[in-house]
Amino acid sequence: MVPTVSDNSGPIGPTSGSFSARRLLLVGTGAISVAFLPYWIKWLGLALPDVECRVVVTRSAERFVTRESLSAVNSSVAQLDAWPEEPRTTALHVEWAQWAEAVAVYPATVNFVSRFAAGMGDTPAMLALQCTRATIGIAPSLPPGAIDNPVLSRHLKEIQERPGVCVAPPEPGRSSTTGRHDAYVPPDLPTLLALMERSSGRMA
Template sequence: MEVPDPTGVADPGFRRVLLVGTGALSVAFLPFWTNWLNNTFPEMEKRVVLTRSARRFVSADAISTLCGNRVVTDDWNDAEPGTAPHVELAAWPDLVLVHPATMHFLSRYALGLTDTPLLCALQSTTALVGVAPSLPPRAQLSPVVQAHLDTLRARPGVVVAPTVPAVSASTGEREDGGSVPLSELMGLCVGAYARTQRGEEE
């Protein structure tokens, strides 16, 4: 399947992209999106982080082959002795794309929790962070979930994509809680970056 580039620009302004997959079922499509990034933005360097729950649904070996770098598992116990993975994950990228982002991940990120290397890095990085929520059926109706999403939307340097209708794997019904395509999340981040640059120039 060919996906058009929604950014409409040859140079989106990012050089190092950290792609993050969390434990929603749609993370199974991450190899496809990694390949899409390679084909659409070949000059970008890509690295990938998977949560423990994401590794149930997607092969780290496949993604590592596609992105050309070792896939990092978001777990302090997987860090090599003497290393500081949270420091590297915060400093390396100029764009972070969390796709998909589960309700559990969104809640921890919004609350400022730092119990994994990635969450610790996201609280201190200067990179733009794009988040594509993937929510269970009717989670959108929860005031707690809405509060967490509002917190992230109000946070400088964070872009939260809207959810889209998708068929729930558990209920078989079409629900408004699916994650947008990675291409759309990328377009939102490129737009946010461009607006920031125009503001600096003005």
């Protein structure tokens, strides 16, 4: 079952005056649409110049996009969602959880959605999301057939019921594997951020 948005005003991409968060943690996971993140990071810099963005990618995301390309279009170096080998004065997940005013997971794979719904904290980004007070936006990317999975539907419903968390309804889209429009892809990043802003307003 595809999650729905109760606000009938429709998604409108935010501008510099309409997105209240000034520190955005952007997490990219291993769906093929993560390849578009450099474009969206460039858009962020133009449309929301007052927003500081930190980018984190999972190991599976690196199949489709490099940290070098993400760093080249952002003001900070993209980081890998993995426990650091070197000792740190501040734990990475604590740093991210406390720094972020908003967290966007774009795109979010079935695996990421399921781990988040289960309350897991097996990577720094996942643990940060479980601990942060920031508004969290999830943009699922679903392969063919996943939308009909009852377990995944339950996970999406559970996530939407969490305070401060919103899910952007995925849209029917073309599967890179089958070549047919039998997948569900995330909406554009401005749509997710607009939904997060409305969610944040309802929390206030």
